[in-house]
Amino acid sequence: MKIAGKPYRTIWPRGDEAVEVIDQTRLPHEFATLALRAPEDCARAIKTMIVRGAPLIGATAAYGIAFAMRAEPSSKALVAAHDMLLATRPTAVNLRWALKRMHDVLHAASHGERFTLAWREAAAICDEDVEICHSIGVHGLKLFREMAAKKNGAPLNILTHCNAGWLACIDWGTATSPIYQAHDAGIPVHVWVDETRPRNQGASLTAYELGQHGVPHTIIADNAGGHYMQAGRVDLCIVGTDRVTKNGDVANKIGTYLKALAAKDNNVPFYVALPSPTIDWTLASGASIPIEERSADEVLKMTGRLPGGGVATVEIAAPGSPAANPGFDVTPARLVKGFITERGVCAAKEEGLRSLFPE
Amino acid sequence: MKIAGKPYRTIWPRGDEAVEVIDQTRLPHEFATLALRAPEDCARAIKTMIVRGAPLIGATAAYGIAFAMRAEPSSKALVAAHDMLLATRPTAVNLRWALKRMHDVLHAASHGERFTLAWREAAAICDEDVEICHSIGVHGLKLFREMAAKKNGAPLNILTHCNAGWLACIDWGTATSPIYQAHDAGIPVHVWVDETRPRNQGASLTAYELGQHGVPHTIIADNAGGHYMQAGRVDLCIVGTDRVTKNGDVANKIGTYLKALAAKDNNVPFYVALPSPTIDWTLASGASIPIEERSADEVLKMTGRLPGGGVATVEIAAPGSPAANPGFDVTPARLVKGFITERGVCAAKEEGLRSLFPE
Numbered sequence: 029m030k031i032a033g034k035p036y037r038t039i040w041p042r043g044d045e046a047v048e049v050i051d052q053t054r055l056p057h058e059f060a061t062l063a064l065r066a067p068e069d070c071a072r073a074i075k076t077m078i079v080r081g082a083p084l085i086g087a088t089a090a091y092g093i094a095f096a097m098r099a100e101p102s103s104k105a106l107v108a109a110h111d112m113l114l115a116t117r118p119t120a121v122n123l124r125w126a127l128k129r130m131h132d133v134l135h136a137a138s139h140g141e142r143f144t145l146a147w148r149e150a151a152a153i154c155d156e157d158v159e160i161c162h163s164i165g166v167h168g169l170k171l172f173r174e175m176a177a178k179k180n181g182a183p184l185n186i187l188t189h190c191n192a193g194w195l196a197c198i199d200w201g202t203a204t205s206p207i208y209q210a211h212d213a214g215i216p217v218h219v220w221v222d223e224t225r226p227r228n229q230g231a232s233l234t235a236y237e238l239g240q241h242g243v244p245h246t247i248i249a250d251n252a253g254g255h256y257m258q259a260g261r262v263d264l265c266i267v268g269t270d271r272v273t274k275n276g277d278v279a280n281k282i283g284t285y286l287k288a289l290a291a292k293d294n295n296v297p298f299y300v301a302l303p304s305p306t307i308d309w310t311l312a313s314g315a316s317i318p319i320e321e322r323s324a325d326e327v328l329k330m331t332g333r334l335p336g337g338g339v340a341t342v343e344i345a346a347p348g349s350p351a352a353n354p355g356f357d358v359t360p361a362r363l364v365k366g367f368i369t370e371r372g373v374c375a376a377k378e379e380g381l382r383s384l385f386p387e
Numbered sequence: 388m389k390i391a392g393k394p395y396r397t398i399w400p401r402g403d404e405a406v407e408v409i410d411q412t413r414l415p416h417e418f419a420t421l422a423l424r425a426p427e428d429c430a431r432a433i434k435t436m437i438v439r440g441a442p443l444i445g446a447t448a449a450y451g452i453a454f455a456m457r458a459e460p461s462s463k464a465l466v467a468a469h470d471m472l473l474a475t476r477p478t479a480v481n482l483r484w485a486l487k488r489m490h491d492v493l494h495a496a497s498h499g500e501r502f503t504l505a506w507r508e509a510a511a512i513c514d515e516d517v518e519i520c521h522s523i524g525v526h527g528l529k530l531f532r533e534m535a536a537k538k539n540g541a542p543l544n545i546l547t548h549c550n551a552g553w554l555a556c557i558d559w560g561t562a563t564s565p566i567y568q569a570h571d572a573g574i575p576v577h578v579w580v581d582e583t584r585p586r587n588q589g590a591s592l593t594a595y596e597l598g599q600h601g602v603p604h605t606i607i608a609d610n611a612g613g614h615y616m617q618a619g620r621v622d623l624c625i626v627g628t629d630r631v632t633k634n635g636d637v638a639n640k641i642g643t644y645l646k647a648l649a650a651k652d653n654n655v656p657f658y659v660a661l662p663s664p665t666i667d668w669t670l671a672s673g674a675s676i677p678i679e680e681r682s683a684d685e686v687l688k689m690t691g692r693l694p695g696g697g698v699a700t701v702e703i704a705a706p707g708s709p710a711a712n713p714g715f716d717v718t719p720a721r722l723v724k725g726f727i728t729e730r731g732v733c734a735a736k737e738e739g740l741r742s743l744f745p746e
Contacts, residue, residue: 223585225584226610231710232705235704235705239707239708246708247704247708247709247710248710248712249584249641249712250608251583251584252713253645254648256713258716258717281610283608283613286610286613319614327582327590327608328590331701331703333701333706335702341694342689342690342692342699342701345594345606346414347692349594349604350604351607352605352606354614358614
């Protein structure tokens with residue numbers, strides 16, 4: 029998608045020396061890109077959330093494996109890079125999926141061809157993600173079109189949580205893909221953007237990318253979505269996910285569960301945009317998903333632009349008070365109206381998932 | 388309660404010239420007090436949230452009427468001050484209640500005695516609030532004691548939203564009164580403090596006052612409470628309220644509804660600490676409560692302490708993105724386990740309220 033009129037992906041090769049990424053920790057205050065050249069660079073970028081979002085994490089880890097193979101194409105180095113990258117974030121399943129895919133391609137290959145194969149595979153992971161996200165948008169657009177038809181020209185009000193936008197993917201985004209496609213097709217849409225504390229990915233990333241693309245939107249505190257649903261001002265919710273288990277439970281950014289409860293209570297359909305690599309067929313239910321505990325500083329401090337220019341981080345809470353910071357929660361399948369996948373829309377249960385992904 | 392070891396109320400007379408209040412917009416970064424001497428001072432303090440919390444707003448407005456009567460004890464001045472003060476905040480019912488009480492006492496009195504009567508009545512409103520809050524604590528303590536007995540010495544985990552602490556009242560607080568009394572009685576308690584975006588009254592005020600009193604607590608993002616309830620780490624929720632309608636619907640800080648939904652979904656009892664002046668017997672249900680729309684700046688900016696000292700306000704969201712900021716939501720009575728009032732605990736329905744307040 030575009031930033032200031034220029035088309036970007038979130039990760040792109042610079043020759044076969046490096047990959048460049050957008051430094052998402054500096055958005056929306058500054059736009060800057062960063063070159064990654066080694067597996068350690070990739071691990072650090074994932075861990076510090078320079079790159080974030082399940083698909084982009086997977087792609088960055090894949091390039092991390094490629095860099096490891098350039099430095100030393102041994103099986104020992106392959107396993108070491110795999111393990112280091114896997115340890116960066118515990119919740120997203122795409123990371124594990126991408127690393128396994130790289131390992132499967134490389135472990136039987138000769139040392140001499142490993143780097144070339146790895147580089148090609150990482151690029152393929154990126155291109156496939158773009159395809160998947162685009163297809164999610166095509167299927168979601170059909171739904172949006174039906175719902176918009178009942179609104180007599182009034183904008184379709186869509187609530188989203190966190191950033192499941194193109195900045196979380198390679199392009200298009202998952203939850204945002206139908207939004208962009210609806211907007212581009214001339215369907216009037218308006219997005220309620222949950223701020224998404226504590227890291228504010230909604231206010232800083234989703235609002236940023238919707239604004240750059242010209243999609244009407246309004247930032248709201250995470251607390252406000254339930255009220256707007258009660259008031260009939262939300263037509264549907266759509267979010268991304270970091271992991272969906274076999275039974276349809278959805279791990280996503282902390283607070284997603286609260287919005288799903290409010291949607292259920294107010295008969296607002298709650299959709300999850302789900303690229304198939306995010307399905308974890310090995311877990312029976314969400315109860316076994318590990319939930320990442322992140323730094324208390326994310327709750328206690330906030331970064332923003334000073335009135336006179338420049339960016340500063342301020343301490344916002346009562347001095348000396350401790351904080352806790354679980355990164356994700358699990359929304360039970362019973363609260364989810366449907367999954368919008370690259371193969372179509374299905375019910376949030378095992379039969380639904382198997383109907384689209386029988387293999 | 389105490390700040391740095393010294394006992395305070397939130398509002399106290401200085402002779403009969405002025406009242407002093409704690410400037411709550413500067414907490415938790417700075418502790419400062421401020422003198423109010425005129426009805427306009429009181430209106431401004433309420434509007435800009437130098438004073439906030441339903442009971443404290445009512446008390447401040449009562450002193451505003453007294454200042455008006457000192458300046459000019461006419462009925463015209465009485466009505467003018469009443470209307471100006473009533474217009475400051477639309478949601479809290481205590482404001483209307485306190486202003487009506489002042490008006491009822493004064494309108495039949497002679498001009499000569501109006502100021503003295505008004506000053507005395509405002510002080511009585513404060514003293515009665517302290518009594519009410521203390522009694523809420525006594526009744527809540529019984530409940531807490533029963534629940535704590537089932538925990539085999541482990542701390543009772545209590546989640547609260549916004550600040551219904553002594554800073555919102557005159558002393559003790561509403562939701563915090565049983566917490567302080569349980570803590571003082573040696574019952575181990577731990578409080579999950581919702582940050583409460585966008586004004587962060589939880590992270591800045593509730594955490595501050597609990598910390599000053601030595602009550603163990605942890606600040607969490609508003610998004611996190613549902614996850615902790617799913618994980619069995621919340622034993623009960625208790626919140627304050629700005630207005631309860633006849634049928635038991637509860638207007639409170641935006642986001643309360645989401646926590647009540649999560650409590651219901653996880654069988655966590657959800658209590659509302661309810662001083663009787665907060666009951667609005669004139670409204671049949673929460674659907675008719677006016678919801679205050681506050682400034683977008685509260686969502687888009689954040690104030691905190693700079694690393695080098697000093698306090699700064701930073702812009703945190705994507706530049707140019709608009710925000711919306713409803714201040715309150717309505718929690719339906721069906722989600723509330725009970726009201727803890729100064730006369731005891733009752734069910735969240737009209738019969739429950741009438742059983743304690745038959746008059």
